[in-house]
Amino acid sequence: MSLTHKTAAELGRLVASRETSAVEVAQAHLDRIAEVDSKVSAFLHVDAERALAQARAVDERIARGEKLGPLAGVPIAHKDVFTTEDMPTTAGSKILEGWRPPYDATVTRRLREAGLVILGKTNLDEFAMGSSTENSAYGPSHNPWDLSRVPGGSSGGSSAAVASYQAPLSTGTDTGGSIRQPAAVTGIVGMKPTYGGSSRYGLIAFASSLDTPGPFARNVLDAALLQEAFSGHDEFDSTSIDAPVPPVVEAARQADVAGLRIGVVKEFGGEGYQPGVLARFHETVDLLESLGAKVVEVSCPTFGYALPAYYLIAPSECSSNLARFDAMRYGLRVGDDGTRSAEEVMALTRAAGFGPEVKRRIMLGTYALSSGYYDAYYGQAQKVRTLISRDFEAAFHQVDVLISPTTPTTAFPIGERADDPMAMYLADLCTIPSNLAGNAAISVPCGLADEDGLPVGLQIMAPVLGDDRCYRVGAAVEKAFDDRWGGPLLSKAPAL
Amino acid sequence: MSSTDTLMPYDEALERFEPVLGLETHVELGTASKMFCGCSTTFGAPPNTHVCPVCLALPGSLPVANAKAIESTIRIGLALNCSIAEWCRFARKNYFYPDMPKNYQISQYDEPLCTEGYLDVQVEGKTIRVEIERVHLEEDTGKSTHVGGATGRIQGADYSIVDYNRAGIPLVEIVTKPVEGTDRLAPEVARAYVTELRELLRSLGVSDVRMEEGSLRCDVNVSLMPRGSSEWGTRTETKNVNSLRSVERAVRGEIERQAAILADGGRIIQETRHFHEDTGATTSGRSKEEAQDYRYFPEPDLVPIAPDPAWVAELKAELPELPSVRRARLQAEWGVSDLDMAAMHNAGAIELVEATVAAGAPAADARKWWMGELARRANEGGTALTDLPITPGDVAKVTELVASGALNDKLARQVLEGVLAGEGTPEAVVESRGLRIVNDEGELSAIIDQVLAGNADAADKVRSGKIAAVGALVGGVMKASRGKADAGRARELILEKLGVEG
Numbered sequence: 001m002s003l004t005h006k007t008a009a010e011l012g013r014l015v016a017s018r019e020t021s022a023v024e025v026a027q028a029h030l031d032r033i034a035e036v037d038s039k040v041s042a043f044l045h046v047d048a049e050r051a052l053a054q055a056r057a058v059d060e061r062i063a064r065g066e067k068l069g070p071l072a073g074v075p076i077a078h079k080d081v082f083t084t085e086d087m088p089t090t091a092g093s094k095i096l097e098g099w100r101p102p103y104d105a106t107v108t109r110r111l112r113e114a115g116l117v118i119l120g121k122t123n124l125d126e127f128a129m130g131s132s133t134e135n136s137a138y139g140p141s142h143n144p145w146d147l148s149r150v151p152g153g154s155s156g157g158s159s160a161a162v163a164s165y166q167a168p169l170s171t172g173t174d175t176g177g178s179i180r181q182p183a184a185v186t187g188i189v190g191m192k193p194t195y196g197g198s199s200r201y202g203l204i205a206f207a208s209s210l211d212t213p214g215p216f217a218r219n220v221l222d223a224a225l226l227q228e229a230f231s232g233h234d235e236f237d238s239t240s241i242d243a244p245v246p247p248v249v250e251a252a253r254q255a256d257v258a259g260l261r262i263g264v265v266k267e268f269g270g271e272g273y274q275p276g277v278l279a280r281f282h283e284t285v286d287l288l289e290s291l292g293a294k295v296v297e298v299s300c301p302t303f304g305y306a307l308p309a310y311y312l313i314a315p316s317e318c319s320s321n322l323a324r325f326d327a328m329r330y331g332l333r334v335g336d337d338g339t340r341s342a343e344e345v346m347a348l349t350r351a352a353g354f355g356p357e358v359k360r361r362i363m364l365g366t367y368a369l370s371s372g373y374y375d376a377y378y379g380q381a382q383k384v385r386t387l388i389s390r391d392f393e394a395a396f397h398q399v400d401v402l403i404s405p406t407t408p409t410t411a412f413p414i415g416e417r418a419d420d421p422m423a424m425y426l427a428d429l430c431t432i433p434s435n436l437a438g439n440a441a442i443s444v445p446c447g448l449a450d451e452d453g454l455p456v457g458l459q460i461m462a463p464v465l466g467d468d469r470c471y472r473v474g475a476a477v478e479k480a481f482d483d484r485w486g487g488p489l490l491s492k493a494p495a496l
Numbered sequence: 497m498s499s500t501d502t503l504m505p506y507d508e509a510l511e512r513f514e515p516v517l518g519l520e521t522h523v524e525l526g527t528a529s530k531m532f533c534g535c536s537t538t539f540g541a542p543p544n545t546h547v548c549p550v551c552l553a554l555p556g557s558l559p560v561a562n563a564k565a566i567e568s569t570i571r572i573g574l575a576l577n578c579s580i581a582e583w584c585r586f587a588r589k590n591y592f593y594p595d596m597p598k599n600y601q602i603s604q605y606d607e608p609l610c611t612e613g614y615l616d617v618q619v620e621g622k623t624i625r626v627e628i629e630r631v632h633l634e635e636d637t638g639k640s641t642h643v644g645g646a647t648g649r650i651q652g653a654d655y656s657i658v659d660y661n662r663a664g665i666p667l668v669e670i671v672t673k674p675v676e677g678t679d680r681l682a683p684e685v686a687r688a689y690v691t692e693l694r695e696l697l698r699s700l701g702v703s704d705v706r707m708e709e710g711s712l713r714c715d716v717n718v719s720l721m722p723r724g725s726s727e728w729g730t731r732t733e734t735k736n737v738n739s740l741r742s743v744e745r746a747v748r749g750e751i752e753r754q755a756a757i758l759a760d761g762g763r764i765i766q767e768t769r770h771f772h773e774d775t776g777a778t779t780s781g782r783s784k785e786e787a788q789d790y791r792y793f794p795e796p797d798l799v800p801i802a803p804d805p806a807w808v809a810e811l812k813a814e815l816p817e818l819p820s821v822r823r824a825r826l827q828a829e830w831g832v833s834d835l836d837m838a839a840m841h842n843a844g845a846i847e848l849v850e851a852t853v854a855a856g857a858p859a860a861d862a863r864k865w866w867m868g869e870l871a872r873r874a875n876e877g878g879t880a881l882t883d884l885p886i887t888p889g890d891v892a893k894v895t896e897l898v899a900s901g902a903l904n905d906k907l908a909r910q911v912l913e914g915v916l917a918g919e920g921t922p923e924a925v926v927e928s929r930g931l932r933i934v935n936d937e938g939e940l941s942a943i944i945d946q947v948l949a950g951n952a953d954a955a956d957k958v959r960s961g962k963i964a965a966v967g968a969l970v971g972g973v974m975k976a977s978r979g980k981a982d983a984g985r986a987r988e989l990i991l992e993k994l995g996v997e998g
Contacts, residue, residue, distance in 0.1 A: 082556070083554075089555070091555065101555070201558050205555075205797075208797050237560075238560050238799050239796075320588050320590050323599030323600055324598045330554065342594045346592060369791035369792075370791060374791075
């Protein structure tokens, strides 16, 4: 098997044992990028030279006998919403084209400290706002299963890179489903850790109270290894939780659901869901029962209000977070010809630099926070948020995890929903409650939909700081399906 | 604009209208680092050298609250008799301005850290309680400089430059409730409040409270209502008032301006006005008629502040002696009248007198020199008493020399003059100017003989019983000794020599 098709855990082992070198591994992936990324467009920026230099440094440290972490020498694709001091950081926006941050995000720094080799920066919906990467100012990424379809979003470049074997691992951020939904529609694993479990410092903010960095991988254990590598308390992020990282790697190895109580969210399923998605989901429920789990139906009545609450809270926060892009200190500057006021330059720059979806959300949020509307919109949405958290709490008294389809449909064709924001927003229907409540949730592959042969994801939701449960159940499902299918789902994807 | 404002003479304005005051004070805390990052807060560094990703609002950066600043704010609240919130949050105040890096200010909105307090101030022997509405914590903005154009304001400028060193310095805002019933003392009350507040902040050690450097800034709200009315008028907010004297002038000027407009049937526009140090006038700034919508919402990047009540109680117990309490104690110790104490307070002499007493001088003497000769000289030179180039130790030395008989008051004044002129310590001045009282009996006797010889008529008058004539002879001795003779001893010796019983 070529190096690009191995798991991250295996690559880490090979590099550590010097059976292969980190440089060889990096080169294999750079070659793969050169071969396929013209079709997939997963990357906005690839830096072969720096990647090889990082790989060389890892090889040297191993040669000196240093004991490095399990992912040392493993390549990774990094979502272009994390700052990197040696690479441009655009957040998928024209307004930051060419900007080179003077500092590394905490996640970036921890990747480097773990010896991961950053290949480049991946495409995303502008400022992580979207479910398809079509809102990227630099054009969409393509789904490796069907290049005419979206790879999900906003972290679609990261899901596409891993699903097309350009990298064994990638980072993402999940604000309303931006890791889980792209993982689901590309047939890979994507995890949204507990909010505050991974640092937001250096993550260009979309919605501060929701944004959560998380891992993508082609299997559950690799995802756990990556989450462990970059998680944990960060004094530069006040909202980061000062508690030990849940034992995610151990849980991924445990891969066993016997005796676990699993709740099927009653409200997710039915109208608006693709039949093939529901069929695979129901099959997975049966599978879990056959593995010894106790599956019950659980009602979470307020989950139906999650989407509208989210589309008040997230735009409100984004309207404020994105105010800093004003042409004064960095990024694009338009109309500064010596005759215009600062205010005019700000307005012209923002008009030219932001795409339509970003503008739509800034306007929505500005309106929702306005005096006289605050209570009816933002205030009310926060109350709904509290109710959703209570629904989760009540549910987790009854069961250990909740499950649902990750997303109501499989990957949709590029352009199909581009002019229909509401249809686009529905992609996040099942994922949003966990962002509002801040709990952990993962998406793992659970088969292909009959009608289009495209991947379907299973979402597993666990309580706050119960990330290990997501991995434990996810790994059990993965193991059972791998046995049934004779290998990972992704091996069924067409060659590029 | 200001020059054309019609003013109504103050007395007339007060006959017709009653002022209502409000004061908003911003205090830059003297923490070592900024409110939400580790950058230094030192004043006067080259522009844009105390900056980092956080205070420049680079994409991805996040604030972390400065614990010391929260502690200082709570201490201020406690010293102002406020309740301290057990749970409160920061909020974002959203508006675009180039000197505000994030285009929102992290502030507090409906959940301030401290609420419902008061500060008592003394004006003309009366105690006036100024109620405090709230004390909250926020961050300062950067500083814009508008280059070109006549006014230094943004209108008409060629370009503007921004220094972000100040951006993110912790700022405490102290807001009073409307202050009613001050009547014609409104300007003095405003000044006394800011003075008292400044002293209180200084005693807490939370800020260097330098109005001229902007570490203490005051916005003055004034409205007028016709006598007999109980409905408040429209208020204006005068900004940029950066000295104690200006606080007083700004209130007075605004009363005179508003009174003229109201008397003429006009209406007051709710607006921000800018105070001009040079003329004492205010000019119109931003209108607040169309109120700006700041779209406040709880700051999601920061966790709530939840000060432990036990810790707050500890902070309260550890508060230093507050200035008003200290003044009462010193007044009792020194045995001075309310009026004298108030005069010392207004002149900024209390610390100086206290230090002089600590250096060994009797309180009465210390007060006499600081409030007499030295106050006069400060006044002449247009400087503050504290800025005179003389130390409490110097003054104590002079009182000691007088007490020992080495100097009389007249000579002592010359010594003070010498010290102020930079001639050195009191001893050095006495030495170099030769100011020591002549108490060598032989030398004095010789001078007296000389004077008696030259004033035979006067001497005869004394001999014949006209004792009063001795004054002229003593004057002659003083003149001949160039003031250094001990006048009392000279008188005794003259009478003795003339054979007359004093």
